[in-house]
Amino acid sequence: MARSDLAKTCCPVSRAIERVGDPWVLVILREAFLGTRRFDDFQRHTGASPHVLSLRLKQLCGDGILRKRAYSETPPRFEYLLTDKGMDLWPLIMALQSWGEKWLGGQGVTLTHKSCGTVITPQLGCPDCGAPLTARDLQAEISPEFSEERKHREGGRP
Numbered sequence: 001m002a003r004s005d006l007a008k009t010c011c012p013v014s015r016a017i018e019r020v021g022d023p024w025v026l027v028i029l030r031e032a033f034l035g036t037r038r039f040d041d042f043q044r045h046t047g048a049s050p051h052v053l054s055l056r057l058k059q060l061c062g063d064g065i066l067r068k069r070a071y072s073e074t075p076p077r078f079e080y081l082l083t084d085k086g087m088d089l090w091p092l093i094m095a096l097q098s099w100g101e102k103w104l105g106g107q108g109v110t111l112t113h114k115s116c117g118t119v120i121t122p123q124l125g126c127p128d129c130g131a132p133l134t135a136r137d138l139q140a141e142i143s144p145e146f147s148e149e150r151k152h153r154e155g156g157r158p
Helices: 003-008 012-020 023-033 039-046 050-062 090-104 144-154
Strands: 066-072 077-082
Touching: 003 012, 012 023, 023 039, 023 050, 023 077, 023 090, 039 050, 039 077, 050 066, 050 077
Parallel strands: none
Antiparallel strands: 066 077
8 A cells, every 4th residue: 555545544543644644744743732833943943954844834734733824024924833633633742752752762851730730641541430541451443444444455455
């Protein structure tokens, strides 16, 4: 399957990867969550070339993950702000940070809960009982549509 085919699958994981699975997109999102707003600051903090950064910012705006807002008319200058859709990617960035710290070493940022002042490591929890969750604690059920798509792929059919 070509990367461009990821957007055509019924699997939400594949479709999400197609939109935000690019390393530069993830680094730009990290910076947006750290408060970076302006092109020059994104470039300085990510190390992306102006061309790559421009393309990814346009993609993120086109996808409704960031929105572009003018902060200067002369010369025209813009800043990039997370939309609600973009804010919903916070758990993804936090999961990548936690995994990276645990398995690759280093520490990117310290997270402090504003309400109580506790330094935390984000974790998934059951919305009903509050218990921490891992992959071993859950049972996944594949939808009929996704099951059919997987069968077609196994048989070599589109």
